[in-house]
Amino acid sequence: MLDGLMAVFRRELASYFATPVAYVFIVIFLILAGATTFYLGGWFERGQADLQPFFAFHPWLYLFLVPAVSMRLWSEERKSGTIELLLTLPLGMGQAVLGKFLAAWVFIAIALALTFPMWITVNYLGSPDNGVILASYIGSLLMAGAFLAVGSCLSAISRNQVVAFILTVMVCFLLLLAGFPLVLDSVGALFPQGVVDAVAQLSFLTHFAAISRGVLDLRDVLFFLLSIAFWLYACAVVIELKKAD
Template identity: 85%
Template sequence: MSPVTAVFRRELASYFATPVAYVFIVIFLVLAGATTFYFGGFYERGQADLQPFFNFHPWLYLFLVPAVSMRLWAEERKSGTIELLLTLPLTMWQAVLGKFLAAWAFVGIALALTFPIWITVNYLGDPDNGVILAAYVGSLLMAGAFLAVGACLSATTRNQVVAFILTAVVCFLLLLAGFPLVLDAVRAVAPQAFADAIAQLSFLTHFSAIAKGVLDLRDVLFFVLTIGFWLYACTVVIALKKAD
């Protein structure tokens, strides 16, 4: 068994060792259903698609994903087990990747459990399932980017609440960068190229494109590179803390 797999299995099992994991999944499913069928006006729209479902995903992740990522390293630092973990025969990068993949798999399980909504829209109409599948892929990639940010910020503190707040704030700013109101304000005082550059840094911009069924390689690479950047930053932060 590879070191990454060992850390992955250990971390994933730890999520389901307490009721917190089940509470998280239930809350996510309830909110996903509520935002789709009530706040999203699913029935009023009269269209067989899941656009209302995916439109709320960035905002659901904004609060729920930091709750998952806040414990990744903050708990290890608070309990002192981070020193034990890093003395095992594995590299720091393997430890970071294993913990991240476990958290990503956990969120992926929660996302997969929303499949009854997909079945419902197929029962009620004839949706473009290719678009829905692309949106699911985009949602999972965006969740991974949120988690990578959370993993890095969790490594900066021993306090899980602080890690939660920092992650929520940073992710909110990354979402806000692609919000039309913000982009219009930037265009009013800065060149169009500058506004476009800000928009390209936003999770919302890239996810919205994928959610429409356009699985552009540039959007996929954005999330992959974002995940890689924040995980690398996480290893740097842990190395600095270890040196202290």
């Protein structure tokens, strides 16, 4: 089982760096991360050596950048017809889905890891709480994985990458806003408090904010891991249904 998964993982990860697209994505991510931190986040004006403004913009950067990565995961395979070849190989559906997801997640992790000069900079300029920064990096990677799992599922729905991109942005946007008062007030006007509480718990932003405060609560970590598992399972189901078309 592990051999099949690793074969898909290596194939997918190598494909990212076989074209300039991967490098363009990484450069854009690094530029936007720096711009939002130092300019929109007012890092210089705060007069405090920490990375709070840096992580505060991650959900909004991922909202557009992660769907740009995930939209090709299955849409491209379906459009080119290579999905039939992939699924005839001696590996299970779970291995194919997980292998492609892990390759994309590692690719995003590489982009995130390349922001390490910012961590070095704040330590040079002051004495930040490195435990909080480490927790924030972990939370950011988990959130990116959840975004990616959503995108993987929605990529399997359509042959068109643009459609997959738009669908992923819309769904992830809703999952980000699920904990906002405006959304909860709207839900509360139609449903009982139990439903409101359940919707609030679906917010990626709420769970990421809790982790970025430096508290790696098991509930927040499990939320992201279970979200990833749910959407990847849904992805496998969608692909199975599409095989019957």
